[in-house]
Amino acid sequence: MKKLYFLGAAANYSRKERLAHTFSIGLKSDCEDLTDFLEKKYEGRAMLTKNGRSALALALRVNLEKGSRVIVNGFTCYAVYEAVKAAGMEPVFADIDKKTLNFTVETIKDLKADGIIIQNTLGNVVDIKAIEKWAEENDVKIIEDLAHCTGVKYADGREAGTVGVATALSFGKDKSIDTISGGAVIFRDKMPKIAAPRLKPRRSDALRERFYPMFGAMSRGLAHIHAGGAFMKFLVLIHWVQKSADNKLEMNRKISKFEARRALRQLELLDKEGEGTIRDFYLVEKRDELLKELAEAGYYFEGFWYEKPVSPERYYEKVGFPEDSCPVAVEVASKIINVPKFYSEEELAPAMDIIKKYVEKA
Numbered sequence: 001m002k003k004l005y006f007l008g009a010a011a012n013y014s015r016k017e018r019l020a021h022t023f024s025i026g027l028k029s030d031c032e033d034l035t036d037f038l039e040k041k042y043e044g045r046a047m048l049t050k051n052g053r054s055a056l057a058l059a060l061r062v063n064l065e066k067g068s069r070v071i072v073n074g075f076t077c078y079a080v081y082e083a084v085k086a087a088g089m090e091p092v093f094a095d096i097d098k099k100t101l102n103f104t105v106e107t108i109k110d111l112k113a114d115g116i117i118i119q120n121t122l123g124n125v126v127d128i129k130a131i132e133k134w135a136e137e138n139d140v141k142i143i144e145d146l147a148h149c150t151g152v153k154y155a156d157g158r159e160a161g162t163v164g165v166a167t168a169l170s171f172g173k174d175k176s177i178d179t180i181s182g183g184a185v186i187f188r189d190k191m192p193k194i195a196a197p198r199l200k201p202r203r204s205d206a207l208r209e210r211f212y213p214m215f216g217a218m219s220r221g222l223a224h225i226h227a228g229g230a231f232m233k234f235l236v237l238i239h240w241v242q243k244s245a246d247n248k249l250e251m252n253r254k255i256s257k258f259e260a261r262r263a264l265r266q267l268e269l270l271d272k273e274g275e276g277t278i279r280d281f282y283l284v285e286k287r288d289e290l291l292k293e294l295a296e297a298g299y300y301f302e303g304f305w306y307e308k309p310v311s312p313e314r315y316y317e318k319v320g321f322p323e324d325s326c327p328v329a330v331e332v333a334s335k336i337i338n339v340p341k342f343y344s345e346e347e348l349a350p351a352m353d354i355i356k357k358y359v360e361k362a
């Protein structure tokens, strides 16, 4: 029988990790240990949050006035837009460079802003020296968003998260630290006058997050009979699974304790092994044809990063994205395909042979 892979649609934990995740015990001390770890690593004051977008909203709120204009990468996740809005601020989208999927000094220099969120898309770093210089000259505060790039180093050797006035981490599905949900913010400059999140995680959320990797594995199993997608859709319908984009922003809600424990394990591992980038990307011609050919070979690609300049597609209209001022982001969103790094080269080889045929010629 053909080997089938269900790429990027469900948490791809190994069997061992799956069990460890679902039956992990979390204690209050796990939250304290994670907070201590983050405070040492990023040199600031840390708070644990329900998810990455809540962390990002707190980072903005503590460092910028309401109504501030905040530069956001023109190729991003709806969560980032949502965080800026929830903080009471105005997102200003900047176009990207095709090679790094990040804004550059060239694409931000004419924008008026009070803050800028550096996201290091898919683990590809920005030219930090140049952006830092521009930010200093224009009195713009840098916030780093590590959802894609925990542990990644900039060209000058500094680690992502050690540059800005605040740093936000996400522990969401398929992020560089993945415990299904959770996040953290580190205040490195202005200390918060607000209290740490106080509300307990909802029991329904915690259960859902515990069992998600199990459901992911079941859906991959069902992919053999082409029922994996339908199974996932059904679970979403009955609220046993939640799509990442629908994870609600709540600045006052705590992380689940077991997720704090899992996040700390992963962060410690990352420090030892020093990886962090999450996806390799390719810009291709005739993407629809490519996806068909990949599916015929047993490779199902779902949930690209990103299929629209601000994804997922169902939220795109709501954002009012300035397509005219971000043409590269629009083009890239129509051509990109990306491959999560948790697969081995061997597993991916047949898919890569197909993808290579479609890669855009420079």
Ligand SMILES: *Cc1c(COP(=O)(O)O)cnc(C)c1O
Pocket (backbone or CB within 6 Å): 051, 052, 053, 054, 056, 076, 077, 079, 080, 119, 145, 147, 148, 170, 171, 172, 175, 181, 182, 183, 244, 247
């Ligand atoms: C996913 C994501 C976040 C926040 O994610 P949560 O789902 O809220 O944890 C922030 N920034 C980027 C770039 C992301 O992709």
